[in-house]
Amino acid sequence: SKLYIANRNGNGLVSSLKKITEESIYLFPGDYCVVTEDADNLKRSYLVKNSDAVLQLSSLPSLPDDKGTAVLIHVNGDVMDEVAYKDDWHFGLIDNDEGVALERIDPDAASQNKSNWHSAATSVGYGTPTYQNSQYKKRDDLHATVDVAPRIFSPDNDGRDDVATISYQVEEAGYVANVIIFDASGRPVRHLVKNDLLSRKGQWNWDGLGEKQAKLPVGTYIIFTEIFNLQGEKKSFKQTIVLARQLSEP
Structure with missing residues (x-):
């Protein structure tokens, strides 16, 4: 630490x-x-x-x-x-x-x-150690949605579910986004989007590769998306996706 x-x-x-x-x-x-x-x-x-x-x-x-x-x-x-x-x-x-x-x-x-x-x-009992504060109330000024599809994809270039598409929609222009892919152990493997200025709606594609085009092992990954603006409004999304590959022919 x-x-x-x-x-x-x-x-x-x-x-x-x-x-x-x-x-x-x-x-x-x-x-x-x-x-x-x-x-x-x-x-x-x-x-x-x-x-x-x-x-x-x-x-x-x-x-x-x-x-x-x-x-x-x-x-x-x-x-x-x-x-x-x-x-x-x-x-x-x-x-x-x-x-x-x-x-x-x-x-x-x-x-x-x-x-x-x-x-x-x-x-x-006057305290919530290790879980959310009892008085927690988050401002929800930022209205945004993020969807990931498909939830299981196989980047093997066979023309079927080769990429994962991350779609977003925000209420107005002027927001910025970061998207980071983590493996199941919590290690960042790909910084897919860095401070992108957003339109009202759009999408990004993940080809299943890590940084420097490294081939990643099959398994569960976490797509972490953060959307924010200069006024301090912020919203984050954490979604899981499975990277799979077809078994090799005998």
Whole structure:
């Protein structure tokens, strides 16, 4: 991993960097993980739906309950995300916020916007480690569709299902798209589309090859499409497809 969690000291400088994990992990859109000092206590206190998504560190930066600054930083020094929180961001009618998670509502909205944070719901036990926040609500300003056909294709040049077609439609011009193909292990094998400026509708074709025209093995692949504009509206799609080939004649 090349990501660190940190805080800011009294001088406002990034401090107490802790590497999130020594292992390489893949997180796709819609995946979640939690970083903690005490995985056992976490499981006793909350419902943990995916134990494999719990990353235990020997220690974390100091992040007091009343106020603090949490920083997600890349190994090259780029700050990926940051929030300076306060305990008065909790729901005003909660008498005791001890053990109550402060949840981000919209992951695409501003991190430092107080109104984009809320106390976790009572119905989930005040926290949702390893799964979607109970207060999650995403802006759906971007209306777009992406379809993939066929879902099983065989790029063997026999004239039948030789390419996979990725069709899109957006409500207006001005959107940009990226399309990346991942294998079943989460490794990127082809960056099919890079910052394409879109029309109202269109399509791309994938010939089943990887980068530099490398022949890929048969199996399941993931087509990840991201559509966005300069106003910060964004929508992503993750669809599976099977690359197959006919068995050779004996």
